[in-house]
Amino acid sequence: MASSFGAAQVLVASNRGPVSYEVREDGSLHAKRGGGGLVSGLSSIGPDAGALWVCSALGDGDREAVRRGVGEDGVRMLDVPADVHADAYNGIANSVLWFVHHMLYQTPVEPVFDAEFRRQWASYEAYNRAFAEALAEEAAEGAVAIVQDYHLTLVPGMLRELRPDLRIGHFSHTPWAPVDYFRLLPDDIAEQVLRGMLGADRLGFLTRRWADAFTACCEALVGGLGGTETGVHGLGADADFLRKRSHEADVDERMAALREEIGEGRRTIVRVDRTELSKNIVRGLLAYRELLATRPEWRERVVHVAFAYPSRQDLAVYRDYTAEVQRVADAVNEEFGTAGWTPVVLHVKDDFARSLAAYRLADVALVNPVRDGMNLVAKEVPVVSEEGCVLVLSREAGAYEELGEDAVVVNPYDVSGTAEALHTALSVPPAERAERSKRLAAAGTALPPARWFLEQLRALQG
Numbered sequence: 001m002a003s004s005f006g007a008a009q010v011l012v013a014s015n016r017g018p019v020s021y022e023v024r025e026d027g028s029l030h031a032k033r034g035g036g037g038l039v040s041g042l043s044s045i046g047p048d049a050g051a052l053w054v055c056s057a058l059g060d061g062d063r064e065a066v067r068r069g070v071g072e073d074g075v076r077m078l079d080v081p082a083d084v085h086a087d088a089y090n091g092i093a094n095s096v097l098w099f100v101h102h103m104l105y106q107t108p109v110e111p112v113f114d115a116e117f118r119r120q121w122a123s124y125e126a127y128n129r130a131f132a133e134a135l136a137e138e139a140a141e142g143a144v145a146i147v148q149d150y151h152l153t154l155v156p157g158m159l160r161e162l163r164p165d166l167r168i169g170h171f172s173h174t175p176w177a178p179v180d181y182f183r184l185l186p187d188d189i190a191e192q193v194l195r196g197m198l199g200a201d202r203l204g205f206l207t208r209r210w211a212d213a214f215t216a217c218c219e220a221l222v223g224g225l226g227g228t229e230t231g232v233h234g235l236g237a238d239a240d241f242l243r244k245r246s247h248e249a250d251v252d253e254r255m256a257a258l259r260e261e262i263g264e265g266r267r268t269i270v271r272v273d274r275t276e277l278s279k280n281i282v283r284g285l286l287a288y289r290e291l292l293a294t295r296p297e298w299r300e301r302v303v304h305v306a307f308a309y310p311s312r313q314d315l316a317v318y319r320d321y322t323a324e325v326q327r328v329a330d331a332v333n334e335e336f337g338t339a340g341w342t343p344v345v346l347h348v349k350d351d352f353a354r355s356l357a358a359y360r361l362a363d364v365a366l367v368n369p370v371r372d373g374m375n376l377v378a379k380e381v382p383v384v385s386e387e388g389c390v391l392v393l394s395r396e397a398g399a400y401e402e403l404g405e406d407a408v409v410v411n412p413y414d415v416s417g418t419a420e421a422l423h424t425a426l427s428v429p430p431a432e433r434a435e436r437s438k439r440l441a442a443a444g445t446a447l448p449p450a451r452w453f454l455e456q457l458r459a460l461q462g
């Protein structure tokens, strides 16, 4: 058997990897490295230490890279057939599991688990199997493999069968659904998901609340956790990276341009999100509208800087949501705008440097998701904001567990309550605001990505 083992001592598996490729007009491939907690976490170990990241080819560029044998050290991209990936990613992961954990269904008519769902589920199984097989092939004897997120819930169980010698972890970056909601899934599928995850030695969650919800599902549906441990690792923002990156020249440039758009002497309410249903962008805009309607003293004196970047545009419901965000922003500008004042500055083209510029200018950060695993924006803005910011934070974000005490907390469905919270936040005196922001920044950076990852690795290595 020994000859069939691979060389990697530490493996990470995720749908989206650290690099993506684009085919340029001249036919050359251009590699783009992504950011995010997992990227900096794994790079703290690196390929030299035998770390390998198994991820999926996601677009034509990635597939072309796999075909040409182009790649990076420490990354293995799996070229699963495009239709299988589409069913697994769009059909099951993003339209079913994401919806269940974020409780996004319009339940009078959704979900519908029919033959089409069963067909897509078979692709989800095949997709998970491709990952399990690649990990089994690459892992050294006794290696540690940490599988990421709802795209790959079946991998731990499949990998356990192929390679009982491995230490297997799984980390959920999403919330976990409460039992009654999780049971929307057909019984056999719910059970398969739980048993798949319980194939791991250890399951990581972002907050105690999500870990407890998972445990409750296991107790109700499969008789408990068996021998699997759970652990909570509240991923934090990377203070060093953010402080440095936010003072580079491109961010200064974006800041100057944003200042022009905002206008002299005005307060800013900043939000930066993927255009994601669970982020609750529309109710945020409606709350801002209500603030302007009920507190006319803020007119001309505040601007809502809202960045809503494209996400999951293969799904019609996301395309509709994007259009709705644009429509409501336009309506607020139409209703209240004046010759010299645009109440909402909405940008929809992804631009990280501009996001950091907005963070620097933020007086108030609006983070009002209906449900969110953590929400790193809540942790990042206080680190970067120049004058300190007041955080308006949904109690349904994982970040609430760590930041709730120093934030202005909202029920994300309560638009009037959110409008009032925006008023409260804008009215906090500068000294108090700076103090609160400092405490938020400290709490939000307590577990930076590299340590977050190492903590899990150590726990698995025992």
Ligand code: G6P
Residues within 6 Å of the ligand: 016, 149, 173, 174, 311, 312
């Ligand atoms: C969430 C998920 C991640 C995912 C990210 C972006 O944070 O937990 O796994 O990568 O959203 O979504 P996308 O579908 O573009 O990968």
